[in-house]
Amino acid sequence: MANIKLKPESVEKLKTDAIVIFLFEDKKNDTHYKTVDTKLGKKITSLLSKKEFTAKKLSVRAIDTLQKLKAETVIVVGLGKDRNFSAEVLRQASAKAIAAAKSRSAKSIGLSIEHLPSKNIGIAELAQAAAEGLILSGYSFTAYKKKKKSDNTKKKAIAIIFSQKKESIKVKKAITTAEKTARGVFLARDLQNHPGNIATPAFVANQARKHLQKAGVKCKVLGKQQILKLNMGSFWAVAKGSAEEPKFLIMEHMKGPKSQKPIVLVGKGLTFDTGGISLKPAGGMEAMKFDMSGGAAVIGTMLSTGLLKTKKNIVGLVPLTENMPGGKANKPGDVIKASDGQTIEVLNTDAEGRLILADALVYAQKYKPAKVIDLATLTGAIMVALGSYATGLFSNDQKLADSVLESGRRTGERCWQFPLWEEYENMIKSKIADMQNIGGRYAGSITAAAFLKKFTDYPWVHLDIAGTADSAKPTTPYNSSGGTGVGVRLLLDFLQKNR
Ligand code: BES
Ligand code: ZN
Ligand code: ZN
Numbered sequence: 001m002a003n004i005k006l007k008p009e010s011v012e013k014l015k016t017d018a019i020v021i022f023l024f025e026d027k028k029n030d031t032h033y034k035t036v037d038t039k040l041g042k043k044i045t046s047l048l049s050k051k052e053f054t055a056k057k058l059s060v061r062a063i064d065t066l067q068k069l070k071a072e073t074v075i076v077v078g079l080g081k082d083r084n085f086s087a088e089v090l091r092q093a094s095a096k097a098i099a100a101a102k103s104r105s106a107k108s109i110g111l112s113i114e115h116l117p118s119k120n121i122g123i124a125e126l127a128q129a130a131a132e133g134l135i136l137s138g139y140s141f142t143a144y145k146k147k148k149k150s151d152n153t154k155k156k157a158i159a160i161i162f163s164q165k166k167e168s169i170k171v172k173k174a175i176t177t178a179e180k181t182a183r184g185v186f187l188a189r190d191l192q193n194h195p196g197n198i199a200t201p202a203f204v205a206n207q208a209r210k211h212l213q214k215a216g217v218k219c220k221v222l223g224k225q226q227i228l229k230l231n232m233g234s235f236w237a238v239a240k241g242s243a244e245e246p247k248f249l250i251m252e253h254m255k256g257p258k259s260q261k262p263i264v265l266v267g268k269g270l271t272f273d274t275g276g277i278s279l280k281p282a283g284g285m286e287a288m289k290f291d292m293s294g295g296a297a298v299i300g301t302m303l304s305t306g307l308l309k310t311k312k313n314i315v316g317l318v319p320l321t322e323n324m325p326g327g328k329a330n331k332p333g334d335v336i337k338a339s340d341g342q343t344i345e346v347l348n349t350d351a352e353g354r355l356i357l358a359d360a361l362v363y364a365q366k367y368k369p370a371k372v373i374d375l376a377t378l379t380g381a382i383m384v385a386l387g388s389y390a391t392g393l394f395s396n397d398q399k400l401a402d403s404v405l406e407s408g409r410r411t412g413e414r415c416w417q418f419p420l421w422e423e424y425e426n427m428i429k430s431k432i433a434d435m436q437n438i439g440g441r442y443a444g445s446i447t448a449a450a451f452l453k454k455f456t457d458y459p460w461v462h463l464d465i466a467g468t469a470d471s472a473k474p475t476t477p478y479n480s481s482g483g484t485g486v487g488v489r490l491l492l493d494f495l496q497k498n499r
Pocket of ligand 2 (some may be wrong): 273275350351352
């Protein structure tokens with residue numbers, strides 16, 4: 001992980017290989033870069049006036065200092081229009097900056113963010129965003145490469161500069177928060193990226209236990225016998241077709257007042273989804289190793305929560321299993337019973353995520369939770385609706401929905417709300433059971449959410465991350481291809497801002 005420090009010095013004095021200067025498209029009279037510009041013989045001014053560099057959002061230009069400064073390179077990065085600026089813009093711009101520094105083989109870089117705070121965004125939020133952009137973009141998954149490419153960001157000493165001494169405590173804290181946040185995101189991404197033959201339910205549960213216990217989070221792992229004893233017939237219906245034993249992972253971080261009702265996080269942990277007897281087509285099925293991304297997000301969030309020593313009661317629940325065809329598998333038409341006694345007619349064994357979540361949502365009731373948020377790569381339909389730039393949000397409580405939407409805007413992990421009116425429940429009525437597990441051709445993501453809602457008796461948000469959890473090409477400069485770890489930063493922001 002990149003090493004980030006705070007240096008309360010002005011940029012031009014900094015002894016780093018590269019200096020990064022952020023510029024707005026429409027605020028070029030800003031004075032913060034003038035000293036550097038003067039030393040460079042007005043090179044920046046000249047680039048701007050010739051429109052060789054326009055400071056459009058995420059545009060980058062490297063300038064050789066020819067020994068006029070201690071640094072060899074000055075990297076100017078555009079932030080776009082001032083009125084569209086947000087912490088997310090800085091997060092992405094910082095990732096762009098470090099990529100440019102890397103391509104010039106710079107070993108250390110200094111960033112100046114002192115001119116960016118405004119009445120809307122404070123220095124702490126900005127410093128955290130910049131540090132996150134720098135750290136998160138350094139992620140790579142090399143576990144299965146014989147020759148590992150060395151991660152040169154590890155050796156790179158990165159400095160975030162903020163020259164006003166009075167703010168340095170805030171900035172230092174923000175950098176530490178970013179580092180602990182990134183640990184959670186990286187754990188989530190690693191768990192996502194491991195292939196299905198390695199990341200079995202037992203493997204995921206063991207990795208979670210290994211990392212979380214060190215961070216002071218209590219872990220319990222239930223196996224087949226305990227799952228059966230809890231009457232989790234819906235979870236078991238999916239798990240029984242697999243040769244791998246299912247696991248039910250329980251993570252508890254009870255660092256709030258005893259009387260405080262916990263926030264419970266639930267994640268879909270399908271370590272591989274073949275579709276079961278309703279088998280998926282072969283093309284692209286390998287991406288179904290990412291069907292545990294909701295679970296990975298919850299595990300990553302719990303790790304960061306432990307590291308950050310958040311003074312709240314937070315519980316994470318992750319049902320882990322494969323969905324396989326086979327002689328013992330769940331069949332279309334089967335009727336099963338969830339742990340709260342409700343019966344389900346399984347019309348399509350590929351709609352399995354909602355089946356394992358049903359029992360986890362019922363289990364959450366034991367905690368008398370203040371709020372429950374579940375994350376799941378639940379439907380292909382959400383990708384049809386939103387593509388890969390937004391997570392689908394569904395809720396039975398508008399106030400809770402609003403605060404999750406707000407966290408999405410702050411972290412860049414944006415969510416978009418869908419309706420969850422009772423009429424949609426008509427679409428999952430079964431002739432012979434209390435409900436059926438699919439709703440037909442239309443509104444697939446909503447009927448999936450309507451199904452989950454039947455197992456909740458608390459304020460609840462469901463996040464369908466099927467479109468945002470992984471991507472073949474990076475969707476932001478700080479993401480890599482593969483698992484994105486989506487949900488971790490969103491949940492951490494939510495947990496920090498809400499009770
Ligand atoms: N894991 C899939 C959803 C999914 C699809 C995630 C594509 C990521 C990419 C889920 O279990 C599933 O198969 N859902 C079905 C539901 C259908 C049978 C009602 C789907 O979306 O096709
Ligand atoms: Zn499925
Ligand atoms: Zn699935």
